[in-house]
Amino acid sequence: MTGELLHCHWRDLAEHVRRTVGQVDALIVDAPYSERTHAGHDGQAESVNGRAIAYRPWTPADVADFVAEWAPLVTNWLVSITDEDLRGPWRAEMERHGLKVFARIPAIETGMTVRFNGDGAPNWTCDVVSARTRKAEHIGAWRPSPYYLVKREPKDVVGGKPLAMMLAMVEDYTRPGDLVCDPCCGAGTTLLAAKLLGRQYIGGDLDAKHVEIARERLRDLPAQPKSGTLALPWEKP
DSSP states (O other): OOEEEEESOHHHHHHHHHHHTSOEEEEEEOOOOOHHHHHHHHHTHHHHTSOOOOSOOOOHHHHHHHHHHHGGGEEEEEEEEEOHHHHHHHHHHHHHTTOEEOOOEEEEEETOSTTOOSSSOOOOEEEEEEEEOOOGGGTTTOOOOSOEEEEOOOOSSTTOOOHHHHHHHHHHHOOTTOEEEETTOTTTHHHHHHHHTTOEEEEEESOHHHHHHHHHHHHTSOSSOOTTOOOOSSOOO
8 A cells, every 4th residue: 555545534534444454653634723713714814815714623522533533543653733722632632542642842834824813923833742652662762853843835725734844744753664644634735745755645534625636736746755865845953
């Protein structure tokens, strides 16, 4: 398996993983954010980019359902990019299901517009909540970055993340040949990063238009880069 992309709900993708590959090495997801973030974005969408968010926000209950479904299917890392309101629920649910949760990591996209609300200082930062399984061989074996700092990029879908950011995360939390999963893949940036870095990938999204955009982006890339030839657009701290 090199890569697979499905048009489906994240629950259906979890069932597909159980039936076909059993588990994934790492799950890296940028799932919907809280009601407050969605309302803030949509309240200024017309003046910023004309695009409202087309999917509903998540609640702590959604986070609980997601982690309960996916935690048993992950062998190494479960990583969520989220907002301030849902950071706590992600941490709590990961701990509830036996994962080792680490300190919040800032993911900064300079120039992003979703956190501009016209009242107070703008915030360019999302929260990365990372957790791994408690295997003895994992202790001290991983050295993820303490922060991610990238420039804003044009987005194929609302809420997407820069490719530079996802390249850095995939490199931090996976190894060549690992199977990377994104059950809320949007335009497929995490899957794209996995393919560029020589990982396998599996993903899904509920929006058919998003899935088609992701498939087109993935078709334009080779299956694997040649070792040492990929220019990664960020600097490790």
